[in-house]
Every structure is written in structure tokens, then in C-alpha cells.
Amino acid sequence: xxxxxxxxxxxxxxxxxxISHGAQKVVRIVIEVGELSNVVxxxxxxxxxVFREAEPLLENAEIESRRIPLxxxxxxxxxxxHPALRRFRCPQCLSLQVKVxxxxxLLLRDVELELVEEAHHV
Amino acid sequence: xCETSHVRVMExxxxxxxxxxxxxxxxxxxxxxxxxxxxxxxxxxxxxxxxATLPALKERYRVLxxxxxxxxxxxxxRIRALGIEAIQITTGGTxxxxxHMVQQVxxxxxxxxxxxxxFIENIGNLVCxxxxxxxxxxxxxLLSVPEGDDKVPKYPKAFRSSQxxxxxxxxxxxYFDFQVERVQREAFELQPxxxxxxxxxxxxxxxxxxxRFLEKQREETFRLN
Numbered sequence: 433x434x435x436x437x438x439x440x441x442x443x444x445x446x447x448x449x450x451i452s453h454g455a456q457k458v459v460r461i462v463i464e465v466g467e468l469s470n471v472v473x474x475x476x477x478x479x480x481x482v483f484r485e486a487e488p489l490l491e492n493a494e495i496e497s498r499r500i501p502l503x504x505x506x507x508x509x510x511x512x513x514h515p516a517l518r519r520f521r522c523p524q525c526l527s528l529q530v531k532v533x534x535x536x537x538l539l540l541r542d543v544e545l546e547l548v549e550e551a552h553h554v
Numbered sequence: 555x556c557e558t559s560h561v562r563v564m565e566x567x568x569x570x571x572x573x574x575x576x577x578x579x580x581x582x583x584x585x586x587x588x589x590x591x592x593x594x595x596x597x598x599x600x601x602x603x604x605x606a607t608l609p610a611l612k613e614r615y616r617v618l619x620x621x622x623x624x625x626x627x628x629x630x631x632r633i634r635a636l637g638i639e640a641i642q643i644t645t646g647g648t649x650x651x652x653x654h655m656v657q658q659v660x661x662x663x664x665x666x667x668x669x670x671x672x673f674i675e676n677i678g679n680l681v682c683x684x685x686x687x688x689x690x691x692x693x694x695x696l697l698s699v700p701e702g703d704d705k706v707p708k709y710p711k712a713f714r715s716s717q718x719x720x721x722x723x724x725x726x727x728x729y730f731d732f733q734v735e736r737v738q739r740e741a742f743e744l745q746p747x748x749x750x751x752x753x754x755x756x757x758x759x760x761x762x763x764x765x766r767f768l769e770k771q772r773e774e775t776f777r778l779n
Contacts, residue, residue: 434650434682442567449561459558463567470685470711518707519743520714528746538685540563547557 438471438538439479443487445540450489455545458493462542466500469538473497502535571686574653578660578689585668588772591688593712594696596678599722599755601629603696603764604673606755608638610765615670620659622651622677629675639663650682653689671772684711691775692768694718699726703733706740714745720764724754 442463450458465471476497484490504520505512508527516523520530566572582589592600604619611617619640621629624647633640641659643651656674674690676683695716697705700723706713713719719741721734734752741748751767753760 434648434685437648437650437652437682438567438685441570444570445563445565445567449563453559453561455559456556468711468714470681518710518740520745521743528743538567540565540567543561543563545559545561547559 435471435475435479436482439476439483442476442480442540443483443490446493446543447487447489449540449543450545453545454548455489456548457546458490458543459546460542460544461493461495461540462544463495463497464500464537464539464541465497466535466537467502468532468536471538473499498541500534500537503533504530505533506530568685571653574657575687575689578653578657579691581664582672582689582691583776586772586776587667587669587672588692588768588775589672589674589688589690590692590694590768591674591676591683591690592694592696593676593680593683593716594678594698594722595680595701598678598696598698598701600675600678600696601632602755603720603722603753604675605632605636606758606761607765607768608633608636608673610762611671611768612636612638616668617671617673618663618669620651620656620672620674622655622675624648624677645677649677649679650686651676651688652686656688671768680705680709680712684709684715692717692771694720696720696722697737698723699730699732703731703736706737706744710744713741713748716745716748718767719748719750721750721752722754723756724752724759725756 446458446461465473480495504515506522506527507529509525511522511524513523521528594600608617617638619633620643621640622643623629624645627642630640630642643655643659674688693716695712738750751760751764753764
């Protein structure tokens with residue numbers, strides 16, 4: 433259950449973005465959660481609900497987690513595959529020289545901000 | 555009317571931890587302090603392995619142990635009983651160590667450095683500690699025989715992010731249906747560079763090799779740098 437720590441880091445990161453853009457509120461946060469990132473998106477939601485209450489900038493913010501499936505590239509034969517049973521071995525040529533294309537990430541992708549209202553005098 | 559704005563960030567959420575871990579590693583590399591992060595589930599034998607390893611190392615090297623636990627000083631006391639410096643990090647509930655916690659306890663003792671080895675014993679947990687770099691040069695995951703030989707694909711990140719797999723309590727192999735070959739094969743398919751060692755503190759199996767391995771890793775790491 434390290435999702436609390438992750439959400440804490442995420443909230444700090446989002447706050448930094450919000451402040452640097454002079455935002456009043458954060459509306460939406462989109463994160464990418466790799467299949468092999470060891471993070472449970474549902475637990476992130478629960479943890480986020482706790483942090484949101486303590487932070488006025490985030491009080492209305494929604495969080496969207498996009499699950500990124502694991503995808504590997506065989507560097508021997510060029511085959512792209514999703515590894516069954518966590519076997520990082522190419523099913524076509526049996527090579528172990530594989531590269532992770534995606535699925536290990538834990539990224540803050542987008543932040544949607546509500547900017548400070550500018551005074552328009554007509 | 556409120557104006558909204560989309561900002562594309564694409565930044566690792568744990569970048570703060572990773573950045574701090576990198577700084578710690580750079581400092582330790584400069585002082586030739588070889589740092590080992592030990593990961594396992596509770597009771598796999600991390601402290602016991604250290605107790606068996608450190609007396610031989612302390613004859614030739616300056617060693618420091620950072621003991622991570624949720625509560626109590628018990629593990630640090632076990633290490634201190636061997637005449638080795640140990641600092642307890644109690645997280646008060648957090649299920650893993652992070653680079654910040656390590657830095658906090660490192661600051662007051664860094665003036666005593668250079669240490670030749672620092673062993674960081676993580677919180678007993680095969681999931682969460684795997685996500686947090688602590689500045690270590692070597693990550694070692696322990697799997698004890700009573701835990702079962704089916705664990706590698708169940709906790710892929712712990713095994714994939716480690717450089718060494720220590721199968722501990724090998725003296726219990728005759729009493730458990732635990733196939734070392736199965737673990738090795740599954741670990742190899744997840745992380746081909748993973749080095750597997752089979753150890754028993756009770757019989758002494760593999761302990762000398764493990765200690766030599768650590769010495770060699772230290773030499774190789776700092777010769778390269």
C-alpha cells in the first residue's frame with residue numbers, strides 16, 4: 433500500500449505545475465500507470481480522495497488513471513509482444529534480448545487547470 | 555468566465571525520489587562506499603543473513619547498516635550486538651523506505667564516512683520497496699525456501715529490478731517442495747542478468763561465496779567509475 437506515498441508525490445508535482453501556471457484550481461489530472469508499475473489504480477483513487485480534502489487547489493480535481501499494458505520488443509527478431517506469465521522471452525525466436533517498450537511507467541501525463549480570472553473591464 | 559488550460563507534463567511521478575537517490579549514489583560512488591539494498595518479504599532472513607555476513611566483512615572494511623522497520627529497534631540491536639554500527643529507520647507505518655528517509659539518517663553520520671559498505675535493510679515487503687531507489691549500487695532480493703518457489707512471476711517488479719537473487723534457508727530444501735531450478739528459470743526469463751545464490755546461514759552454504767561476491771562487486775563498481 434505505497435499508493436499513499438505515490439499520491440503524495442503526485443499532489444506535490446501537480447501543485448508545482450498549477451502554481452507555475454498561476455492556476456486557481458486543478459480540474460483534472462491524467463496519469464499513466466504501467467502494468468508493471470506495482471500500482472493499483474483503484475487505491476490511487478482512494479488515496480487521492482484523502483489528499484484532495486487537505487488541499488484547496490485540488491479540492492475539485494478528478495483523477496484519471498490510464499492503464500498501460502506491458503509491451504516488449506524482441507531485439508533479435510523485431511517481434512512485438514505482450515509477455516504471458518511475466519516471461520520476458522520472445523515467443524517467436526526465444527531470445528531473451530527484449531526491451532520494454534511500455535508498461536513500467538508511472539507518469540503524470542496531463543493536468544487541466546482553471547486559470548485565475550482576469551479582470552475584464554468593458 | 556473561467557479559463558481552463560491543459561498542460562502536458564509527461565513526468566515520472568517518483569522523479570523526486572529518483573533524483574535524490576541519484577544524488578546519494580553519486581556521493582557514495584565518490585567515497586567508494588558500496589551500498590546494498592536488501593528486499594524481501596517479512597521473515598525471509600535479511601537480518602540473519604547480515605548477521606552471518608558482517609563479522610567477516612568487518613575485519614577488512616568499515617560497515618554501516620541502515621535497518622528499516624515499521625516499528626521497534628530490534629533489528630538494529632541485533633546488528634549492534636556484533637559490534638557494527640547500525641541506525642534504525644522506523645517508518646511508523648509506511649511500507650517501504652524511500653530516498654528521503656535514507657538521506658535523513660545519513661546526514662548526521664556522513665562526517666564519519668568513508669564507509670566501505672552500507673547495507674540498507676528494507677521493510678519486509680515484496681511489493682512497495684521495489685518502486686523506490688535508495689541510491690544503492692546493488693539491489694538484492696531474498697526468497698526463502700518456506701515461502702515457495704512460485705513467487706517470481708507473482709512479484710515481478712521486485713525480481714526484475716534486482717541484480718541478485720538470494721535463495722535463503724536452503725537447509726530446509728529437503729522438507730519443502732521448492733525447486734531451485736524453477737525459481738532460477740523464471741527469474742532468468744524476467745531478468746537475464748540476475749545472479750542467483752543459494753544460501754543457508756544454518757549450514758553455512760554459500761555464505762563465503764556471497765561475501766566474496768559483495769567484495770568483488772564493490773571492486774568492479776569502483777574500478778569502472
